[in-house]
Amino acid sequence: MSILGVDIGYGFTKSYYCDNSSDQKCHLDIFPTAVSKFLPKITFADKTVAVKVNGEEFSLAESALREGSGLINTRRRDFVGSKAYFAVMGLSLLRTIRNPQTLVLGLPPGQYSKEHTELLTRRLRSIELSLSTDGSENQHLVMPKTIAFIPQGAGIFFAYIRGGHNFDYQKNVAVLDIGYYTLDMLFFVNGRYIEKSARSYPFGVCEIYEQAKKMFYQEHKIFIKSDKSVDNLLRGNRIEIAGRSYALNIKRIVDSYTAQVLSVIESYIEEIPDEAEILIAGGGGVKFLDRTSLKYELRVVPQPQFSNAKGFYEYGKSL
Numbered sequence: 070m071s072i073l074g075v076d077i078g079y080g081f082t083k084s085y086y087c088d089n090s091s092d093q094k095c096h097l098d099i100f101p102t103a104v105s106k107f108l109p110k111i112t113f114a115d116k117t118v119a120v121k122v123n124g125e126e127f128s129l130a131e132s133a134l135r136e137g138s139g140l141i142n143t144r145r146r147d148f149v150g151s152k153a154y155f156a157v158m159g160l161s162l163l164r165t166i167r168n169p170q171t172l173v174l175g176l177p178p179g180q181y182s183k184e185h186t187e188l189l190t191r192r193l194r195s196i197e198l199s200l201s202t203d204g205s206e207n208q209h210l211v212m213p214k215t216i217a218f219i220p221q222g223a224g225i226f227f228a229y230i231r232g233g234h235n236f237d238y239q240k241n242v243a244v245l246d247i248g249y250y251t252l253d254m255l256f257f258v259n260g261r262y263i264e265k266s267a268r269s270y271p272f273g274v275c276e277i278y279e280q281a282k283k284m285f286y287q288e289h290k291i292f293i294k295s296d297k298s299v300d301n302l303l304r305g306n307r308i309e310i311a312g313r314s315y316a317l318n319i320k321r322i323v324d325s326y327t328a329q330v331l332s333v334i335e336s337y338i339e340e341i342p343d344e345a346e347i348l349i350a351g352g353g354g355v356k357f358l359d360r361t362s363l364k365y366e367l368r369v370v371p372q373p374q375f376s377n378a379k380g381f382y383e384y385g386k387s388l
Contacts, residue, residue: 073169073213074381075161076224078102079144080249080275081353082157084165085378097375098164100130104153107139120159121199127156144250149180150189152196159198162210171388172213173381175221178253178267186218215388222246222255223262224380225351229370230260231383243345245334245367246377247354248273252330254337256345266341270333274354277326281319289315327359338365351376 076083082102087095105128108119119126127133133140141153148154158174176186198210222244230238244255250273256266281299286292291310293299301308303323307316338345348365350358353374360367370376 070171071166071169072171072173072382072385073162073166074173074224074378074383074385075158076175076221076375076377076381077154077157077161078221078248079251080273082161083375083378084161085375085382086165086169087382096165097372097378098161099374100160100164101134102143102157103131103133104129104141104143104156105133105136105139106141107133107136118160118163119201120156120163121201122152122155122159123197125152127153129156129160146180149176150192155193155196155198159200159210163200168211169213171215171217171385173217173219173385173388175224175377175381176218177251177269178220178222178255179269181218181220181264181267189218190216215385217385217388219381219384220255220262220267221248221377222253222267224377224384225349225370226255226257226380227383228351228376228380229349229368231380232370237347240346241343242347242349243338243341245348245350245352245355247330247350247352247358249275249353252333252354254333256341258343263342268337272326272329274326274357277319277322277357280322281317284319284322285315285317288317291315323357324359327357327362330358331363334363334365334367
């Protein structure tokens, strides 16, 4: 059975799938969650991919970012379930498995409910989805036989459990999910998601990137545009621009962000309705945390940036 787990995050879309049910050869995919109705002209240097949803065409990922025109705000509440949202999903299918038998996607915890997942599933089954590359003829996609939506962050839980911790399924587990724009916390009791205990906070790791860019400008009067440049500063306190090297230590920005996150964790652990026996974490922002400053043991799942997508895949095995 072919299963695809897709985590459409505000910053990046991650996918996880394996060649067969034995899980011997599995694959990861990631691209920016950028979508636009502006279609760039085809040039000899580019490979342009467009996704058409019910006759409306979108450019995506690097193509949409490169043009920078008409980018759709993926942080709006109505993005989930929109044509643009399904276009992102379509690109994920194009880059991974064209026709999976089972597709599992995530929803922001604040938007997760039985009624909403049923609505999204019906909407997904009713759309016409087609792909074109460099202006070629459209390739129509058939929707999977099985479609499921679960809360983002729940993927981290299933990735942890299926990663050799089956006995912890019956315990009280708190989950930390640090994404690009948001930080989510969830709570599971005996494997059951406690919906009323889910919390979302508007400070993902973009806080580090934006503060670092601002600090760099204050120091050197030069704008840095890419997150990749900030990553280079984090690694070596130095970046190169137009042949010249510029130094900046941004450790205090990371330390300040870490302190905020640790404060959120400790407050959440105190407010949930029962004691958390285990605290686990995933998401791309986990790499910034200094876990030694936390008064609880924080277990980080392997490949944390892809942990939701992997957990969605694992959940799909039970469907």
